[in-house]
Amino acid sequence: xxxxxxxxxxxxxxxxxxxxxxxxxxxxxxxxxxxxxxxxxxxxxxxxxxxxxxxxxxxxxxxxxxxxxxxxxxxxxxxxxxxxxxxxxxxxxxxxxxxxxxxxxxxxxxxxxxxxxxxxxxxxxxxxxxxxxxxxxxxxxxxxxxxxxxxxxxxxxxxxxxxxxxxxxxxxxxxxxxxxxxxxxxxxxxxxxxxxxxxxxxxxxxxxxxxxxxxxxxxxxxxxxxxxxxxxxxxxxxxxxxxxxxxxxxxxxxxxxxxxxxxxxxxxxxxxxxxxxxxxxxxxxxxxxxxxxxxxxxxxxxxxxxxxxxxxxxxxxxxxxxxxxx
Amino acid sequence: xxxxxxxxxxxxxxxxxxxxxxxxxxxxxxxxxxxxxxxxxxxxxxxxxxxxxxxxxxxxxxxxxxxxxxxxxxxxxxxxxxxxxxxxxxxxxxxxxxxxxxxxxxxxxxxxxxxxxxxxxxxxxxxxxxxxxxxxxxxxxxxxxxxxxxxxxxxxxxxxxxxxxxxxxxxxxxxxxxxxxxxxxxxxxxxxxxxxxxxxxxxxxxxxxxxxxxxxxxxxxxxxxxxxxxxxxxxxxxxxxxxxxxxxxxxxxxxxxxxxxxxxxxxxxxxxxxxxxxxxxxxxxxxxxxxxxxxxxxxxxxxxxxxxxxxxxxxxxxxxxxxxxx
Numbered sequence: 001x002x003x004x005x006x007x008x009x010x011x012x013x014x015x016x017x018x019x020x021x022x023x024x025x026x027x028x029x030x031x032x033x034x035x036x037x038x039x040x041x042x043x044x045x046x047x048x049x050x051x052x053x054x055x056x057x058x059x060x061x062x063x064x065x066x067x068x069x070x071x072x073x074x075x076x077x078x079x080x081x082x083x084x085x086x087x088x089x090x091x092x093x094x095x096x097x098x099x100x101x102x103x104x105x106x107x108x109x110x111x112x113x114x115x116x117x118x119x120x121x122x123x124x125x126x127x128x129x130x131x132x133x134x135x136x137x138x139x140x141x142x143x144x145x146x147x148x149x150x151x152x153x154x155x156x157x158x159x160x161x162x163x164x165x166x167x168x169x170x171x172x173x174x175x176x177x178x179x180x181x182x183x184x185x186x187x188x189x190x191x192x193x194x195x196x197x198x199x200x201x202x203x204x205x206x207x208x209x210x211x212x213x214x215x216x217x218x219x220x221x222x223x224x225x226x227x228x229x230x231x232x233x234x235x236x237x238x239x240x241x242x243x244x245x246x247x248x249x250x251x252x253x254x255x256x257x258x259x260x261x262x263x264x265x266x267x268x269x270x271x272x273x274x275x276x277x278x279x280x281x282x283x284x285x286x287x288x289x290x291x292x293x294x295x296x297x298x299x300x301x302x303x304x305x306x307x308x309x310x311x312x313x314x315x316x317x318x319x320x321x322x323x324x325x326x
Numbered sequence: 327x328x329x330x331x332x333x334x335x336x337x338x339x340x341x342x343x344x345x346x347x348x349x350x351x352x353x354x355x356x357x358x359x360x361x362x363x364x365x366x367x368x369x370x371x372x373x374x375x376x377x378x379x380x381x382x383x384x385x386x387x388x389x390x391x392x393x394x395x396x397x398x399x400x401x402x403x404x405x406x407x408x409x410x411x412x413x414x415x416x417x418x419x420x421x422x423x424x425x426x427x428x429x430x431x432x433x434x435x436x437x438x439x440x441x442x443x444x445x446x447x448x449x450x451x452x453x454x455x456x457x458x459x460x461x462x463x464x465x466x467x468x469x470x471x472x473x474x475x476x477x478x479x480x481x482x483x484x485x486x487x488x489x490x491x492x493x494x495x496x497x498x499x500x501x502x503x504x505x506x507x508x509x510x511x512x513x514x515x516x517x518x519x520x521x522x523x524x525x526x527x528x529x530x531x532x533x534x535x536x537x538x539x540x541x542x543x544x545x546x547x548x549x550x551x552x553x554x555x556x557x558x559x560x561x562x563x564x565x566x567x568x569x570x571x572x573x574x575x576x577x578x579x580x581x582x583x584x585x586x587x588x589x590x591x592x593x594x595x596x597x598x599x600x601x602x603x604x605x606x607x608x609x610x611x612x613x614x615x616x617x618x619x620x621x622x623x624x625x626x627x628x629x630x631x632x633x634x635x636x637x638x639x640x641x642x643x644x645x646x647x648x649x650x651x652x
Contacts, residue, residue, distance in 0.1 A: 073611040082611040131481045147478050147485065154473055154579030155457045156611070164609060165573040169494060178607045247491040251577065253480030281504045283490060285399040285408040285482070 001062040002027075006051050006105070007306030008068040011112070012036055012086025012139075015043070017050035018299070019058055020306030024123030026299060027061070028054045039089040040098065048102045064313055065106040067305035068099055069115030072142070076109050076157030085175060108308040112301055113160045116294075117144025118151060119304030120258045124295035131254040134294070135162060137241065138261030140175065141183040145252055163187070167244055186240040188216050188263045195219045195233050205229035220266045237263075238273025245274060246282045249289050260294030267293035327388040328353075332377050332431070333632030334394040336369070337438070338362055338412025338465075343376035344625070345384055346632030350449030352625060353387070354380045365415040366424065374428045390639055391432040393631035394425060395441030398468070402435050402483030411501060434634040438627055439486045442620075443470025444477060445630030446584045450621035457580040460620070461488060463567065464587030466501065467509040471578055489513070493570055512566040514542050514589045521545045521559050531555035546592045563589075564599025571600060572608045575615050586620030593619035 002021060009016040016031040030050045035042050051066065074081045079096025081087075096109045110118070117126075117134035126132035130149040136142045141163030145152040152159045163183030164176055171180025172190060184190055192215055199208035206222050207230055208214050222230035245257050259267060274291055282289070294300050328347060335342040342357040356376045361368050377392065400407045405422025407413075422435045436444070443452075443460035452458040456475040462468045467489035471478040478485045489509030490502055497506025498516060510516055518541055525534035532548050533556055534540050548556035571583055585593060600617055608615070620626050 073609060075611070083609070147473070147480055148476070150474065150476070152473050152478070152578075155581050155615075156579060158579040158611060159473065159577065161576040161579075161609070161612075164576040165491070166569050167492060167495070169569065176609050243492050243495065248577075250487040250490040251485065251574075252478075253482060253484040253487070255481050283399060283409070283487065283502050285401070285484060286487075289481075 001060055003064050004061045005064050005306035005309035006054070006066040007302040007304075007309075008047050008051070008066065009112070009115070009301040009305060010034070010043070010047065010068060010070045012071060012084075015046050015050065016298075016302055017047065017054055018302045018306065019054050019061060020303055022310050024119070024303045024307065026303065028058055029302075030054055034087070036086060037088050040087070040093050040095070043087065044098055044102055047099070051103070063105050065108060065309035066099070066103050067108045067110065067115070067308040068095075069110050069112045069301040069305040070095060072111035072113065073156075073158045073161060074109065074111050076111060076153070078156065079109055106309070106312065108305070108312050110305060110308055111144070111157060111160065113142035113162075114144035114151060114153065114157070115304040115308070116142075116260060116300035117146060117160070117258075117304065118307050119296050119300035119302070120260070120294055121146045121151075122307045123303050124300060125258045125292045126256055129255045131252065132256050132258060133245075133248050133252050133254040134258045134260065134300070135245070135248070136261035137186065137259060137263040138188050140189070141187050141244075141261075143248075145254075147252060147254075162244075162248060165244065165247065167240070167247075182244045186237065186244055188261070191219070191233070191237050191263065192216050194236070195230075198229055198233060202229050216263065216266075220269060223269065234266075234269060235273055238270045239277055241270060242274040242277025243281075245291065246278050249278065249282055249286050253286065254289060256290045256292060258292055258294050260297075260300050264293050327386055329390050330387045331390050331632035331635035332380070332392040333628040333630075333635075334373050334377070334392065335438070335441070335627040335631060336360070336373065336394060336396045338397060338410075341369070341372050341376065342624075342628055343373065343380055344628045344632065345380050345387060346629055348636050350445070350629045350633065352629065354384055355628075356380055360413070362412060363414050366413070366419050366421070369413065370424055370428055373425070377429070389431050391434060391635035392425070392429050393434045393436065393441070393634035394421075395436050395438045395627040395631040396421060398437035398439065399482075399484045399487060400435065400437050402437060402479070404482065405435055432635070432638065434631070434638050436631060436634055437470070437483060437486065439468035439488075440470035440477060440479065440483070441630040441634070442468075442586060442626035443472060443486070443584075443630065444633050445622050445626035445628070446586070446620055447472045447477075448633045449629050450626060451584045451618045452582055455581045457578065458582050458584060459571075459574050459578050459580040460584045460586065460626070461571070461574070462587035463512065463585060463589040464514050466515070467513050467570075467587075469574075471580075473578060473580075488570075488574060491570065491573065493566070493573075508570045512563065512570055514587070517545070517559070517563050517589065518542050520562070521556075524555055524559060528555050542589065542592075546595060549595065560592075560595060561599055564596045565603055567596065568600040568603025569607075571617065572604050575604065575608055575612050579612065580615060582616045582618060584618055584620050586623075586626050590619050
């Protein structure tokens with residue numbers, strides 16, 4: 001029987017489940033809209049239901065364990081969700097124990113940015129590298145780090161909250177309550193907000209013409225059609241991302257920076273601006289870092305959560321100490 | 327015979343040497359003004375001369391090795407100084423090989439921020455902790471990180487250049503060439519510059535009265551005497567440091583943040599402002615991090631450089647993988 005892990009990617013909008021083998025191949029996949037307002041027991045039922053459905057359709061697999069990626073900050077040492085703004089009732093919730101109670105397999109729990117970093121490191125754009133910074137640019141900005149061949153976890157396993165690096169004193173308001181966080185300035189949400197404001201301020205753009213809605217895809221589409229304001233907005237976004245990434249490059253000295261999340265769908269348009277910022281402003285010794293798009297797309301977190309299971313099985317006392325190369 | 331390491335702390339202003347035992351005790355110490363303009367061979371002679379002098383006066387010790395802390399960024403994997411602005415002729419200089427040629431003992435080389443972090447971790451304020459961010463606030467801002475019980479090195483061993491995290495777009499000019507780096511806004515140099523400008527702008531301060539020079543000590547002294555402008559300057563500095571430290575706390579999730587460098591002489595005055603920033607603006611799960619003053623003072627780097635030697639001896643292939651607790 002094929003040995004597989006169940007990977008779960010719990011987000012504020014979608015909850016995804018997959019059966020994943022040790023090589024990161026996704027054998028089966030299911031998803032549901034997260035019932036975010038209904039409280040943790042309902043969300044746990046969704047997770048369990050998705051996993052059960054996948055297993056029922058794949059009777060010939062042997063399950064090694066369940067790996068769960070969840071929005072942070074989660075204390076993964078205690079297994080407790082401290083404060084998840086996008087999910088009602090998850091403050092101080094003993095998520096790992098509650099998950100374990102639903103499954104007859106060992107459960108591993110990881111902050112979502114770290115899980116996605118593991119996915120890209122084991123199976124995606126960062127394979128065979130020892131130093132990787134992963135960032136996801138989407139509704140918010142999150143991340144995870146691999147340094148010196150090991151996953152960086154920090155106290156309570158909460159390292160990698162790079163979206164709450166301050167990039168501008170008294171800048172845009174962040175969902176965390178502070179102002180000027182990388183997330184508040186550089187996320188897809190921030191980009192869309194800037195586009196909507198700019199469309200009101202500047203007449204000379206197709207954005208928002210005749211009351212049309214403006215989302216990030218519209219800005220990139222208008223930019224491709226030569227709209228000057230749209231191109232300016234995209235160039236500004238690339239500069240904000242480039243500046244944040246440069247900070248992370250000085251802090252971690254990675255081999256590679258991997259960008260995922262919704263805005264990475266437009267990576268080809270953003271990449272030259274990001275790279276130009278690094279080439280001009282990073283210290284010379286750091287300028288040759290590679291900035292690449294996530295190779296696993298939406299599946300980085302799912303595959304990373306599953307990878308946790310295989311790593312934990314090999315070295316149960318401390319899976320982070322497992323040598324990376326298999 | 328007592329086993330000791332020779333610790334060397336090479337800086338742009340001072341070069342220091344010490345004989346250090348495995349418990350971090352400094353048995354003998356010597357220093358010299360760095361002949362920074364005279365080129366690397368002269369600086370190497372200074373280092374060698376200091377070490378020889380210490381050994382001549384301590385004939386009963388057995389030397390395990392030489393550990394050298396030097397200003398970065400240094401590629402400690404290749405042993406090459408890439409670009410040291412404060413030392414003439416150190417660009418692309420094979421520092422480790424040149425040091426090794428002068429000593430009959432094994433030489434270890436480390437970026438200065440990392441060496442000081444190791445000193446505080448093994449012997450100072452971070453003993454018995456697995457997650458530590460060290461920052462030095464002095465002429466510039468540097469740092470080093472211990473995460474999950476191991477020294478964070480990154481590609482080429484260049485991690486920890488936290489002074490070049492961008493904290494303000496188009497902010498103050500940084501020696502690195504960029505604008506708005508943490509160092510450009512928060513270092514002792516930046517603090518002094520702000521004080522001099524403020525003294526010119528505001529009449530109502532004792533700072534600079536009758537053409538007096540203004541250095542950081544003068545500002546703290548005036549603040550203690552109740553000078554309003556001086557107190558404002560100090561509060562601003564604490565806020566800049568608090569904001570930068572908050573970013574690092576979100577990024578690394580440390581147990582403790584250790585502040586060294588010249589401005590840490592005024593740690594008691596700065597600490598309430600730093601802590602107030604963290605308490606108000608860090609995400610709740612991170613607010614209980616401790617911010618403390620470096621326990622080894624000027625000796626963090628010297629002791630950390632020496633600690634490298636003992637770590638390297640125990641696990642020569644990869645001293646970073648040595649278990650921390652001895």
